Amino acid sequence: xxxMKYLFVFVVVAFSATSCENKEKxxxxxxxxxxxxxxxxxxxxxxxxxxKGNGKLAIANxxxxxxxxxxxxxxYVLEADSTTVTAMPLIDKLMILSLRWRSNPxxxxxxxxxxxxxxxxxxxxxxxxxxxxxxxxxxxITFKDNIATARVINNGREIPMQFKFVxxxxxxxxxxxxxxxxxGYGLQQFIGQSGMSEEEYMMDLLSKMSSKPLSNDVWKPIxxx
Numbered sequence: 001x002x003x004m005k006y007l008f009v010f011v012v013v014a015f016s017a018t019s020c021e022n023k024e025k026x027x028x029x030x031x032x033x034x035x036x037x038x039x040x041x042x043x044x045x046x047x048x049x050x051x052k053g054n055g056k057l058a059i060a061n062x063x064x065x066x067x068x069x070x071x072x073x074x075x076y077v078l079e080a081d082s083t084t085v086t087a088m089p090l091i092d093k094l095m096i097l098s099l100r101w102r103s104n105p106x107x108x109x110x111x112x113x114x115x116x117x118x119x120x121x122x123x124x125x126x127x128x129x130x131x132x133x134x135x136x137x138x139x140x141i142t143f144k145d146n147i148a149t150a151r152v153i154n155n156g157r158e159i160p161m162q163f164k165f166v167x168x169x170x171x172x173x174x175x176x177x178x179x180x181x182x183x184g185y186g187l188q189q190f191i192g193q194s195g196m197s198e199e200e201y202m203m204d205l206l207s208k209m210s211s212k213p214l215s216n217d218v219w220k221p222i223x224x225x
Contacts, residue, residue, distance in 0.1 A: 035172070043174060045057060045060070046058055055124040063168055063173035063174065063175050066176035073099075077108060078108060109223065138163065139151035
């Protein structure tokens, strides 16, 4: 149960390039070359982007696989029918249905046409819980080749969760897709203990995200061919 509590805290449901460093130019120091510092600085800038609703800053600090993942999800949000959505992993279904429900359909179509990544849009719209992430920080970090794994500290206590970072073109990037995978796995475990079906649990969770009535239209594609 504790694991699920923290997975909910960090899920990027509804709502991740450039350097993990701030845009301000500065001279390199010994600290700037320390991988521990660089990973923590990446997460600091990523978190700052979320807290300030600055999608450009947040997306500048996530890895390419994360951006590609959100591009794929965007296509499903617009075009996937109910059969396709039903067959998808739980965390993907939650994201698709939540975006259809919480967003103006025309805004999503324009977003696709503009080329702006879905993650950047989600941050700008405040779809990610700011209160939860504001209390998080990185604990101990281990490195293997171009992957860094960090323990997560929330409200001063280490929790049973990890964040991963990937070094791309010499810069450390936050692996947002890894967080989604952890969350999906945790949700499946929780549903198994809840006595609810996956669809019942999913619709119940979505209904608690907003006072807006939940319609079955969320299962329908926004763009029909």
